[in-house]
Amino acid sequence: MIEVDNLHKSFGESHVLKGISSKFEKGKTNLIIGQSGSGKTVFLKCLLGLFSPDKGSISYDGKIYSELSASEQRNLRQEMGMVFQGSALFDSMTVQGNVMFPLGMFTKQSKSEMQDRVDFVLKRVNLVDAHNKFPSEISGGMQKRVAIARAIVMNPKYLFCDEPNSGLDPKTAILIDNLIHEITQEYDITTVINTHDMNSVMEIGEKIIFLKNGLKEWEGSNKEIFKTENEAVTDFVYSSELFKKVRQMYIEERN
Template sequence: MIELQDIRKSFGDKEILKGVSAVMESGKVNLIIGSSGSGKTVMMKCIVGLMGVDSGKILYDNQDFTAMDEKEKKVIRQQIGMLFQGSALFDSMTVEQNVMFPLEMFGTGTLKEKKNRVAECLERVQLKDAAKKFPAEISGGMKKRVGIARAIVLNPKYLFCDEPNSGLDPQTSLLIDKLITELTKEYNITTVINTHDMNTVMESGDHIVYMYQGLKQWEGSNKDIVFSKDQRLNDFIFASEFLREAKEIRQLEMFKDGNWRNQLNKGEGKQP
C-alpha cells in the first residue's frame, strides 16, 4: 500500500496541497478525483517522486519514500508502472519495442526471456497480433493498451494512471477500465488513477479520494458515493440532471439488494 501522511506542497506563496493524508490500498483501484486546480495532479506527481513535498511523508509499504536517497528511490521506481495520459509511445518503435523498453532499461534475463515476457503482456491486453505495428498504425484505444502492457511488463507492485480514458470513446473507455481493474486484482497491484471520468468513478472506484482546493474533502468507495451527503462531492459527481437520475436509480437497485443500510451509514465517507 501507499500511505500519505500530512503532505504539503507550495509553489511560491501558493499552497497547492494543504496537509493531505490518505491510504492507497493494494489490490484495489484507488482514484484521485476533483475539479481543475484541486491539487490532484500535483498529489500524484508527489507520490511518484516527480515533485518533492515541502513536508509530510509518503510511505511505500511502510518505507519512507520522502527520506530516501536517489539510489533507494530508484529501487522503488523499478516497482512502479506508469500509464501516461497521451500513452507516450515512441513513434519510431514498434508496439513490441515500446513494451520491451522498460526491460531493456531495468530488466534482467536473456533477450529470448524478455521477448517472451513482452509477448505475454501483449497477449494479456489482446494485442499480440499488433506487435510489429507502429503507433501511427493503431487506434487510440490500442495505444492505451500498449501503454498498459508497457506499464506491467516489469511486474510492478504499484501502477499509476493519468487520465487513462482521455480522448477515448465511451465503449473503449469501459474496456480500458475493465482491463485495469482485472490486472489490479489479478496481480494484487496498488493502482492509483487520476481521472475526470465519471464512468471510471462509478464502475471502478474501489477507493476514492475527492480533492477540493488542496484538501481531502471526502474519501470512500463508489458504493458510498451513491449515499453521500457531502454537498461539494455531490455537486461535482452528479452535476447534470441525467447523473442525478442515474444516482437515484442506483440507490433503488441497492435498496432491492438489501445493502442500503450499511452504505447509508458509510455515505458520509471518511472526512479529513
C-alpha cells in the same frame, strides 16, 4: 499499500496540497477525483516521486520515500508502472519496441527473456498480433493497451494512471477500465488512477478520494458516493443530467 500522511506542497505562494492524508490499498483500484485545479496532478506527481513534498510523508509498504537513499529511491521507482494521459508511446518504435524499452533500460535480461515477457504482457492486454505495428497504425484504444502493457512489463508493485480514458469513446473507455481493474486484482498491485471520468468512478472506484482546493474533501467507495451528503462531492458527481437521474433513483429506492 501506499500511505500518505499530512502532505503539503507549494509552488511559490501557491499552496497546492494542504495536509492530505490517506491510504491506497493493495489489490484495489484507488481513484483520485476533483475539479481542475484541485491538486490531483500535483498529488499524483508526489506519489510518483516527481515532486518532493514540503511537509508530510509518503510510504510504500512501510518504506518512507524521503528516508531512502538515492539508490533505494531509484530501485523503488523501478517498481512503479505509469500509464500516461496521452499514452506517451515512441512513434519511431513498434509496439514490441515500446513495451520492451523498460526491460532494456532497467534489467539485464537476455533478448529471449525480454521477448518472452513482451509476448506475455501483450497477450494479457489482447494485442497478440500487434508486435510489429507502429503507434500511428493502431487505434487510440489499442495505444492505451500498449501503454498498459509497457507499464506492467516490469511486474510493478504500484501502477499509476493519469486520465487513462482520455480521448476514448465510451465503449473503449469501459474496456480500458475493466482491463486495469482485472490486472490490479490478478497481480495484487496498488493502483492509483487520476480521472475525471465518472463512469470510471462508478465502475471501478473501490476507493475514491475527492480533492477540492488542495484538501481531501471526501473519501469512500463507489457504493458510498451515492449516499454522501457532502455538497461539494454531489455538485461534482451529479453535474451531468445522467448522474442526477441515477441519484434521484437511489433516493427514491431508499425512501
